[in-house]
Amino acid sequence: MSVLVYLIPAALFLGVLGLCGFLWAVRSGQFDDLDGAAHRILDDKEPPSTDT
Amino acid sequence: MGGLGEIPIGQAVASRRSPDAADALGFDPTRYVRRDAQGFDCLGLVVEDMHCAGCVRRLEGLFDDANAPARARANLTTRRLMLRWLPGSADPRSLVGRVQAAGFKAAPYDQSAGAGRAQERHMLRALAVSGFAAANVMLLSVAIWAGIAQDMGATTRLFLHWISALIALPAIAYAGQIFFVPALQALRGRRVTMDVPISLAVLLAAGLSVWEMMQGGGQVYFDAALTLLFFLLIGRYLDFRVRGRVRATAENILALQTTSVSVIDDGGRQRSMAAADVVPGMRVVVATGQRIPVDGVLRSGETEIDSSLLTGESVPRPAHPGDRVFAGTLNLGRAVVVEVGATEQQTVLSEIVRLLEVAEQGRARYVRLADRAARLYVPLVHTGAVATFVGWLAVGATPYDALVTAIAVLIITCPCALGLAVPAVQVAAVGRLLRRGILAKSGDALERLAEADTIVCDKTGTITLGRLDLADSAGIADTDLDLAAALALTSSHPLARAMARARPGVRQATNVAEEPGMGLAATIAGVGSVRLGNRAWCGIAASADGDGDPEIWLTRPGGAPVRFVFQDRLRPEAAAAIGRLRELGFEIELLSGDRTEVVRRVAEQTGIAHWRGGCQPADKVARLTALKAAGRKVWMIGDGLNDAPALAAAFVSTSPSSAADISQTAADFLFQGDSLAAVPEQYVVARRAGRLVRQNFGLAVAYNLIAIPLAVGGLVTPLLAAIAMSASSVIVTLNALRLRRGPGR
Numbered sequence: 001m002s003v004l005v006y007l008i009p010a011a012l013f014l015g016v017l018g019l020c021g022f023l024w025a026v027r028s029g030q031f032d033d034l035d036g037a038a039h040r041i042l043d044d045k046e047p048p049s050t051d052t
Numbered sequence: 053m054g055g056l057g058e059i060p061i062g063q064a065v066a067s068r069r070s071p072d073a074a075d076a077l078g079f080d081p082t083r084y085v086r087r088d089a090q091g092f093d094c095l096g097l098v099v100e101d102m103h104c105a106g107c108v109r110r111l112e113g114l115f116d117d118a119n120a121p122a123r124a125r126a127n128l129t130t131r132r133l134m135l136r137w138l139p140g141s142a143d144p145r146s147l148v149g150r151v152q153a154a155g156f157k158a159a160p161y162d163q164s165a166g167a168g169r170a171q172e173r174h175m176l177r178a179l180a181v182s183g184f185a186a187a188n189v190m191l192l193s194v195a196i197w198a199g200i201a202q203d204m205g206a207t208t209r210l211f212l213h214w215i216s217a218l219i220a221l222p223a224i225a226y227a228g229q230i231f232f233v234p235a236l237q238a239l240r241g242r243r244v245t246m247d248v249p250i251s252l253a254v255l256l257a258a259g260l261s262v263w264e265m266m267q268g269g270g271q272v273y274f275d276a277a278l279t280l281l282f283f284l285l286i287g288r289y290l291d292f293r294v295r296g297r298v299r300a301t302a303e304n305i306l307a308l309q310t311t312s313v314s315v316i317d318d319g320g321r322q323r324s325m326a327a328a329d330v331v332p333g334m335r336v337v338v339a340t341g342q343r344i345p346v347d348g349v350l351r352s353g354e355t356e357i358d359s360s361l362l363t364g365e366s367v368p369r370p371a372h373p374g375d376r377v378f379a380g381t382l383n384l385g386r387a388v389v390v391e392v393g394a395t396e397q398q399t400v401l402s403e404i405v406r407l408l409e410v411a412e413q414g415r416a417r418y419v420r421l422a423d424r425a426a427r428l429y430v431p432l433v434h435t436g437a438v439a440t441f442v443g444w445l446a447v448g449a450t451p452y453d454a455l456v457t458a459i460a461v462l463i464i465t466c467p468c469a470l471g472l473a474v475p476a477v478q479v480a481a482v483g484r485l486l487r488r489g490i491l492a493k494s495g496d497a498l499e500r501l502a503e504a505d506t507i508v509c510d511k512t513g514t515i516t517l518g519r520l521d522l523a524d525s526a527g528i529a530d531t532d533l534d535l536a537a538a539l540a541l542t543s544s545h546p547l548a549r550a551m552a553r554a555r556p557g558v559r560q561a562t563n564v565a566e567e568p569g570m571g572l573a574a575t576i577a578g579v580g581s582v583r584l585g586n587r588a589w590c591g592i593a594a595s596a597d598g599d600g601d602p603e604i605w606l607t608r609p610g611g612a613p614v615r616f617v618f619q620d621r622l623r624p625e626a627a628a629a630i631g632r633l634r635e636l637g638f639e640i641e642l643l644s645g646d647r648t649e650v651v652r653r654v655a656e657q658t659g660i661a662h663w664r665g666g667c668q669p670a671d672k673v674a675r676l677t678a679l680k681a682a683g684r685k686v687w688m689i690g691d692g693l694n695d696a697p698a699l700a701a702a703f704v705s706t707s708p709s710s711a712a713d714i715s716q717t718a719a720d721f722l723f724q725g726d727s728l729a730a731v732p733e734q735y736v737v738a739r740r741a742g743r744l745v746r747q748n749f750g751l752a753v754a755y756n757l758i759a760i761p762l763a764v765g766g767l768v769t770p771l772l773a774a775i776a777m778s779a780s781s782v783i784v785t786l787n788a789l790r791l792r793r794g795p796g797r
Contacts, residue, residue: 004208004211004212005211008192008212008215011188011191012188012215012219015184015187015188016184018184019180019181019184022180023177023180026173026176026177026180027173031172031173031176
């Protein structure tokens, strides 16, 4: 059972890595326009590619 | 729809800014006061921490007594509070002070424009942190539960508990703020909102777990506290995003209104000024291709006006001096002079926006099925938990044992299955519709659609394609068609464009002269002098044989004049879709702003018995209100800006994706493509979703009926609770997934 002492922190570290990635994505504005992406499929015209 | 009064258009009648007013409140409310049509002063406030029906009651209650200085109307969807009072009878500063003293944060609209986004990001971060923590603590909990069944050593268990606590406590402290802060504000203002019991449950579970861990006991509830927080945050976040979109639309509509106009002064010179400063009586110049910025009367110049934005009518209307013209319409002909009849606040466009706002407030009163269930369920659970605690004390248990059993009741009834019952079905239904090019904007739209019994639809752009096409070219020689198309290619007039579309591949004629509002002329080699345009342009006498359809004429040497007629065609499968909806039990009405004879023809082609032409936006809303008063639940299908208030006023609404932006925002469903077959599909899926939701509620209630008595009796071990809780959630989710397959029609 003593292996848990390493395994749990290791697992947590990986999880925190993922969390940090997500927080970074939020900070860099990836989630600012979720609706825009959903609506874009309804737009028959191709939008200009400069849209972020 | 958000109030527009508090956005700068209101400043025209605002009283002068007083320098000290801003200090106490952080802003000067007198700047945002405007006067409405009935002569009342109005002030719109954004109240960001308005979350539930309780807050609405509380806010409106502040102004409810007989000698209150103002009347208040709160809107939960837009989180706005509209205050109205007789001019001079109240001080806006003291009114705002009254709202703030009750513990609410109130701000005029434009101040909080940036706050929404910051708060959304904060919520997303909280969601991520709670989700991460919940997942990890849940993993550890499973290990602990499994350890009880086998024989985990006390040391290992304590180690796992400590790790759980180290993950859970910071996460709760961070993510819980979303609920703790408003709860604290509410308590300070001596109110109780949904945030208070949520905060209590989370803090109580976490606190008891820490205490239990210190005692070396076997039961901790970090997982329950975190999962509760996570699920509630998902709901809050989705809710917040929808509201954000509504707020943003208010600004978009304003962008439609022209901000700068050219005015002719007494000396005959032109100068530019802000549209908000224009007063009735001024003369405004509108160039070719510009939107008319004001409602008024045409003073000089003959032109054609495209009013499709306002009426949905696709054919441009000729306008002569003395005719009334409306803001938001497009001047297709030459430059004209318009005498201002109404300022920006009283234009037809503003009226549409106002109707939209009033209508949205009406719909916000719809209570979602999940909320109705929660309203019954939450008091039941709390009473049950308290009764368990008191009951165990009464039969002689220690206070600690009684409290643990009571919390077990709270946890086992944690509305996971109940909370999943509705969203799981709605996610499956929305996914299924999306694959068919139909976007459902909210889950409760599906619930409302399943209850609808009457359809009111618009004609132009909804039953029809909303685009003029050459109606009948059978009797016309190919050379004439090509000639007309060659000339038409040079113009951007809607009829010319339709003419050009009818003969693809024709080469554009050269040296074509365009006379705005009349037609085109050119000299073509080998043919001679050719004219394409209206009757007057081509020198044809007006006759009574016209059927009212838009037409253009072609004249050339050595032949009789040729007449081209244009019609707006039905969408593919329109008649079949209408027939299918009638089979499904709907009564269908057609309300259109278009001319009566055109509406009659479309009604006959699609088999709609009740129809009316020449409807104004307010007429449509009035008809919807009448139907609502008769107990009908109306499903509105429309696309134009003129339909937007009706779309918002209806019980549920659908727009094609070709609709005006504002209509797309007001509608609950959007469908892609030309075919109208998407409309009955929405209803079929919504009805199946409704059936599955009721089944899921049944399953969740059955689970609780079995589990709660066991928990109250103190018979439920954590392992058993975990298995029962997950099993019920999995069953409910699997049942929802059945919607993804199965018959479509």
